[in-house]
Amino acid sequence: MAVTLKDVAERAGVSRSAVSRTFTEGASVSEKTRSKVQKAADALGYSPNALASSLTTGRTKLIGLVSNNFHNPIFLEVFDGFTKGLQARGLRPLLVNLTDEVSPENSIRMLRAYSVDGVIVASSTLPASFAEAFKDAGVPVVHSFGRQSASPKVNVLGIDNIEAGRLAATTLLARGYKRVAFMGGPKTATSTQDRLKGFEEVITAAPDVGLSVSFASNYSFDAGRTEMTQLLQSNPAEAYFCGDDVLSIGALSSIQSAGKRVPEDIGVIGLNDMEMAGWQNINLTTIHNPIKQIIASSIELIESSLNDDTRYPEARLFACHVVERGTLRPLPQP
Numbered sequence: 001m002a003v004t005l006k007d008v009a010e011r012a013g014v015s016r017s018a019v020s021r022t023f024t025e026g027a028s029v030s031e032k033t034r035s036k037v038q039k040a041a042d043a044l045g046y047s048p049n050a051l052a053s054s055l056t057t058g059r060t061k062l063i064g065l066v067s068n069n070f071h072n073p074i075f076l077e078v079f080d081g082f083t084k085g086l087q088a089r090g091l092r093p094l095l096v097n098l099t100d101e102v103s104p105e106n107s108i109r110m111l112r113a114y115s116v117d118g119v120i121v122a123s124s125t126l127p128a129s130f131a132e133a134f135k136d137a138g139v140p141v142v143h144s145f146g147r148q149s150a151s152p153k154v155n156v157l158g159i160d161n162i163e164a165g166r167l168a169a170t171t172l173l174a175r176g177y178k179r180v181a182f183m184g185g186p187k188t189a190t191s192t193q194d195r196l197k198g199f200e201e202v203i204t205a206a207p208d209v210g211l212s213v214s215f216a217s218n219y220s221f222d223a224g225r226t227e228m229t230q231l232l233q234s235n236p237a238e239a240y241f242c243g244d245d246v247l248s249i250g251a252l253s254s255i256q257s258a259g260k261r262v263p264e265d266i267g268v269i270g271l272n273d274m275e276m277a278g279w280q281n282i283n284l285t286t287i288h289n290p291i292k293q294i295i296a297s298s299i300e301l302i303e304s305s306l307n308d309d310t311r312y313p314e315a316r317l318f319a320c321h322v323v324e325r326g327t328l329r330p331l332p333q334p
Contacts, residue, residue, distance in 0.1 A: 003046040012040035023048035063091050063302060064111040064119040068098040068126055071220040072246050074274040074291075078122055081295040089303055091117075098126075104133035111139070118302045120144055124158065125189035125219070131156070140305035144298040147190040148315055155301045157294050157316040161191050164287055164320050165198025168241040168269055171322050173206055175329050177267065181212040181237035183227055183251065185219040185244055195243045195271070212237055216247055224250025232258050239267035239328065245274045248284055252327065267328040271320075283326040290318045 009016045014033055021027035022037040029037075040046075065082055067075055079095065086093045094114060098107060111119060111134075118140040121131040124147075131143035131154045146156040165182075172180050182199050184192040196213065203211045214231060216223035224247035228240075232254065242248035248270030255266050262268060270277060270286035277284040297316055305311060 003044045005046075005048075007044055008037060008040045008046050011044060012036040059117055059306075060115045061091050062094050062114055062116040064096055064107075064114070064116040065093045065122060066096045066098055066107060066111075066119060067122045069123065069219055070097055071218060071222075072244070073276060074244075074246060074272050075122070077275060078291060078295065081292060082120065082122065082299070085295055085299045089299065091299075091303070098123075104130050108134060108137045108139070112137070117306055118142075120298055120302055121146070122298075124161075124191035125186065127190060128153070128156070140302060140309065142298050142302045142305070144294055145191075147194065148317060150315070152313045152315045155298075155305065155313050155315075157298050157301070157318070159289055159294075159318050159320050161194035162198035162201075164271055164289075165195040165200075165241070166202050167198075167287055167320060167322065168195075168271070169199045169202035169206075171269060171328070172239050172241065172267070173202070173209065174331055175239070175267070176332060177237075177239040177329075178208060179210045179212075179238045181214070181231070181240045183224070183231070183240050183242045183247065184213075184215050185223075185247060186217065187215040189219075192243060195241075199241055210237075216250075219244045219246055221246050221250040221253070224248065225254045227251070228254035229258075232260070236266060239263075239269070241269050241271075243271055245270040245272040245277045245284060245286055248286070248327075249276065249282055252282065252284070262327050263329045269322075269328055273323050277323075278325070285325045285327045286323050287320050288323050289320060294318055 005016055005019050009019045014036060018033050019037050021029040022034050063086055083093045094116060119134045120142050122144045124145040128147055131141050134141040135154050142155040145158045148160055180203060182196050184196055186192060203209055214227060216227040228251035242251050248268050251268055252262060255262055260266055270284050273286050273288040277286050
């Protein structure tokens with residue numbers, strides 16, 4: 001049978017309320033009593049009931065972790081970082097799959113049913129209004145990988161996707177490409193729109209450089225492969241900024257299946273620097289997205305919001321850089 005709070009109290013020679021206070025964060029209990037209770041609990045193998053504790057404290061320590069793209073393997077890295085980081089701080093992640101969900105109402109209803117203390121929206125494609133709906137419902141929220149704003153209504157953290165697009169464009173121009181292309185994810189995604197905006201801004205200002213634009217149905221390997229297969233049926237560009245690593249890997253698969261060489265025939269640059277991009281058989285040149293730093297900062301912000309609901313929303317911007325591998329032609333020698 002499970003060890004109960006009563007068993008611990010009897011072994012420690014204290015009241016049940018003393019045991020309860022020992023395992024209640026912020027409750028008043030002497031060090032002598034705490035030590036006796038802890039020794040008794042360790043000897044009996046007792047663990048406090050988190051759900052019962054939440055009834056006392058009014059806090060579940062549950063954090064809703066919301067995302068909408070489970071087809072992209074980058075989110076395995078994202079979820080790994082978030083779950084480990086939250087658990088290390090004594091918080092409990094509750095993963096919510098919003099694939100194909102366009103309205104926040106169902107999510108708010110579900111997360112309220114679980115009495116979550118806060119929400120982290122981990123998505124680069126959902127609009128700002130999605131995260132803002134949680135705030136309007138009275139739930140502390142952080143939007144990780146969200147669209148940047150000078151005056152955000154909720155905490156938002158991520159990269160400057162417009163600047164990332166500029167960085168991709170200057171990288172291709174520096175290698176002498178004259179026919180370049182943007183192959184983005186879904187056209188409606190804020191990340192796609194911003195990466196294209198920065199890319200177009202630089203390319204259209206360059207003399208004698210042609211630009212073509214296309215969009216994959218989503219951020220996934222199959223979508224990237226399908227879109228590139230269609231592009232190869234006409235006159236493909238010399239180099240593609242695919243806007244996302246998993247799209248890039250799908251595009252590489254299609255290019256290789258068509259009997260073309262990378263980077264000799266077609267160059268590819270991605271974005272995110274996911275672990276898979278560095279695999280020897282992929283070796284993708286890409287733009288590094290500082291995901292670990294964004295996750296750590298997101299957890300720090302959601303925890304701060306739980307303890308102080310008067311904090312003003314912050315926008316935290318993280319810098320990117322190019323990771324040179326093998327899918328673009330080398331820079332010309334001086």
